[in-house]
Amino acid sequence: MSKLCQNCSTKIVGRSDKRFCDDQCRNQYNNNRMRDQNNRMRNINNILRRNRRILTQFKPDSIIDTETLIALGFQFRYFTHKDLYSPTVYIYDVGYQTQGENRIKIESESKS
Numbered sequence: 001m002s003k004l005c006q007n008c009s010t011k012i013v014g015r016s017d018k019r020f021c022d023d024q025c026r027n028q029y030n031n032n033r034m035r036d037q038n039n040r041m042r043n044i045n046n047i048l049r050r051n052r053r054i055l056t057q058f059k060p061d062s063i064i065d066t067e068t069l070i071a072l073g074f075q076f077r078y079f080t081h082k083d084l085y086s087p088t089v090y091i092y093d094v095g096y097q098t099q100g101e102n103r104i105k106i107e108s109e110s111k112s
């Protein structure tokens with residue numbers, strides 16, 4: 001049974017454990033994979049940076065409607081870290097806590 005190259009789908013001749021026709025195909029395949037991975041990471045990093053930039057427009061201890069943040073492009077799904085037993089959500093060095101259903105409060109000082 002012959003296998004197909006994972007990069008170019010050409011029939012592979014030779015050892016049965018080969019996944020690519022040659023080094024060039026293997027390199028191309030790996031480069032494409034890395035590029036996709038980097039693109040996905042870059043997109044997430046951009047969202048995180050935008051979220052942080054939006055939060056830093058407000059003074060510490062500000063209470064802000066979530067709708068206002070969303071209108072500015074804030075995406076609540078994206079944050080960098082959170083402690084297990086603390087309600088504070090961090091985007092890099094800027095923290096916030098939810099206040100009731102529709103508001104958040106910016107942390108008075110960054111502790112991360």
Ligand SMILES: [Zn+2]
Pocket residue numbers: 005006007008009010020021022025
């Ligand atoms: Zn190939």
